[in-house]
Amino acid sequence: MEKTFNAAETEPRIYKMWEDSGAFAAGANAKPGADTFCIQLPPPNVTGFLHVGHAFNHTLMDMLTRWKRMQGYDVLWQPGLDHAGIATQLMVEKQMAADGENRKRSEMPRDEFISKVWEWKADKGGVIEQQARRLGDSMDWERSAFTMSGAASAPATEKPGNFHDAVLKVFVQMYNDGLIYRGKRLVNWDPHFETAISDLEVENNEVDGHMWHFKYPLADGQTYEYVEKDEDGNVTLREMRDYISIATTRPETMLGDGAVAVHPDDTRYAPIVGKLCEIPVGPKEHRRLIPIITDRYPDPDFGSGAVKITGAHDFNDYEVAKRGNIPMYNLMDTKAHMRDDGEPYATAAATAQRIARGEEGFDEGKVAAMNLVPDEYRGLDRLEARARIVADITAEGNAVIVANPALEAADSDQPELPKTIPFVEAKKIMQPFGDRSKVVIEPMLTDQWFVDSSKIVQPALDAVREGRVKIMPESGEKVFYHWLENIEPWCISRQLWWGHQIPVWFGPSVTPQGGLSAQNQLQFCAPNYEAAVEIAKAKYKELLGYEVEIDEFQMIEGDYAKGIKEAGHHVATADALWHPADDGRIIEVYISRDEDVLDTWFSSGLWPFGTLGWPADDPAMKYFPGDVLITGQDILFFWVARMMMISQAVLQDDPFHTVYLHQLVRDAKGEKMSKTRGNVIDPLDMIDAYGADALRFSNAQMAALGGVLKISEDRIKGYRNFGTKLWNAFSFADHYQIPYPGNAARPEATQTLNKWIIGETGKVREAVDAGMDSYRFNDAADALYAFTWGKVCDWYLEFSKPILQGDDAAAKAETEQTLRWVLDQCLIMLHPIMPFITEELWGLAGSRTKMLIHADWPEYGTELVDVDADREMNWVIGLIESIRSARAQVHVPAGAKVPLLVMGLETKGQSAWDNNAALIQRLARIESLEHVDSFPKGCVTIPTDGGTFGIPLEGLIDVGSEIARLEKTMQKLGKELGGLRARLNNPKFVASAPDEVVAEAKENLRLREGEEAEMKAAIARLQELG
């Protein structure tokens, strides 16, 4: 054997052996008729690289997978990749720029860009699958899935698959079930990527902002008495006003105000509720008037108590506007610049004015088309527009003016400072940022697709409430409930190209006159164009009363009318379009597919069955529902909850029975890893330095439920050392030339030593399984570490030496067999954590029928414990430790062999000594044992249960230091005795505590009292000497 385990050489070789032999394949090593066990890998982004978080949860998944596979379950660990819409699109755009492609994405045809993405994927994507192999992951790579597999755009070189079909089928089914709808709603808009994003993709950060206070003059110069009172109702301010004061952090959105709202109980504004006020921006002659309304949303104690309502640009305002039927005017384009389209401001403002006065009705479409940005602000960035608007309002005298605080602070009048200034508060404000783009997110009123989450949330909630799905740690359940009980509609459309294009085609509506209109378009949802055509044909026949041809065209920027004009089809007006035959009948109707793609999380929501061939009738569907999902708690809502909702909505089943959530993996100090901090630990570097097994053991060991995960290189190094320890145990066997047949059965042991270690093995098997069963991976790892190092290597191997070198052939053979068996058990039980080194050591045996990865997991337990052997060996270990300790404390040279005296040795102690004399002598470096009636003066005393030992060291020891040693031990003992006596003297304790606890306390007291007596005697002897 090599001196140490060479991970760098061994790991790739072993991995190849497993993979080439199909050891990871679904069902490998399954016993006939076995139950399935399935873990779905949370699919990493196709753009992803392995980081410590993956390394951590892959370790846990691999441990479970290997463990269940060894137990003979029909196991599948399903790998795969997520197409990752935004991330991938970004990566390919970067690649294009790097390659010197002079067109941007928006300048190339969609198809061409998509094929570039596929090329990128084939060339550079999925690196993480190779990296995961270095960890030792036993996934069924043959089955690796991809969320875009089977898409029409996929090149022939791509691995076949049907995930794309599954996604569209789920969409169509949910659409038909009324769970998905399209609507104009306020969504989070990312101006950088020019797409909607979901609430979860928004990070709110506190930033420095300002709050401006402006006057909205009342219409037609009206005035009212404004009265402020304090808490006791005393009037603190009374003045005539011709305006209402508004505070805002977003002045540029004033242009889209639809109303000013005050609280219904706010008496200050009661006189003017229902009146109109003027938005103090824009050309004087076209100032818009808006109504003052009441709503419960404004907080009378905050700011002036009056709030401007801009339904299209603020989530709170949106709710108010919906309640009050206030028009929501959209002011910005997809880049969050002030709109520069539509009719001139004067026309739009005049229409808005009639709406505000109630002289004209409005609907969503009409309001959406109106651009209320005054001509001079059109096309400006929103921040630039803000600055201009603030300046303009202030210049006109409509800013609220206050005394200059700088002036108050100064002692003397400083003539250069103005006496009053506009009221602008510096204020911390929460601002939303895109989690990928890092730009400020705009609430925007746009047409999007939504999942009506509230309709499908109940089964997911019930699953957890009824215990069908268990979330670990338990605290996750509360968070889960809280979120699901307050769930908002889920925006699933994204204005991207890379992804599953929404399978809905739009067609014109049919007017009462039998014409066609681009307004209120009809939707045809189907998994493909042909099916959509069939639905459309039927629908138009129903509406028109005769058959029409259906043809397809492309919308332009989501605009049906624009697209159809561009396509050169016959268009009568913007509202009515048709392609009539001579008799006035319509021959052909054009439909067009929605340009948007689905949120990546929508497709990953069906990962638990989309990977198994669904909707095809695939035998792999036997692995659904899966068993446990292991993932970071940050995607509980993004992914876990949605998988649960979608699985229930589509298959009426939960996708798994257990969710194991873990925290973010941090550095040794507990800080987030980041490139800017420079504290990123690359798992591959750790594998290079210490081997995959060491990294895995470290991961298993830190996996305390709900714990903070801090990865430390020192720990990993420590577990590399543990591997070396295990390796050396095998060198030990090698050195003693112990046969290694490879099928060592557990012997019927006669030797106490062997009985003992067999019992210990039984105990650890139970501990390991209990840990694995309850997802306490750290318990399993710690139990194995303590057993292998602390029991097997520290004691069993040491104890076996005298027998292995001795003359008793039968005892030697039994010990050899036991030793091989015990070491094999270590390999088997350590395999799920440390697969490489254990498989390598397993291969050292002469003959094996199976690789370790497929070895049978043991089923024995504590029935193997021999109580007498257990007690005897623990006595021996205790005695050796006591002798060693005493020797060290009185500075007996480590190498010196000393005589040992004993008095009052009981039968039990005598037989324990007789059985183990050789090993006690060897390990405690004792040269002889002599029975005496009393110890000589100057003797180190070692009390044990069943006899008192002494080391005669007259003249060698320092009496003072030995007395000090004994007294110190006595002190500790005294404390313990005090506690025990107090408990046992308390009648309530004896009466209430369980019998075994009382018995244990009594036994402890007996032992400690015995020791105390011995100590006292020993101290007395020493004092005599002194």
Place this chain on the structure above:
RNA sequence: GGGUGAUUAGCUCAGUGGUAGAGCGCUUCGUUCACAUCGAAGAUGUCAGCAGUUCGAAUCUGUUAUCACCCA
């Protein structure tokens, strides 16, 4: 502001009512034939504070403090 969790040895952390543990680090000793990536011995705790429940609390309850994360 709301929610969740944490506070245990110098450090990092286990500990699911029976009287305190691991690894690392530290000190001393040791190359005795598996292993110096090692062995032996040792030191170190008002289990954050306060109050309560209990025969008994690191553990359960309340409260305070500090910290972390999530959501507004």
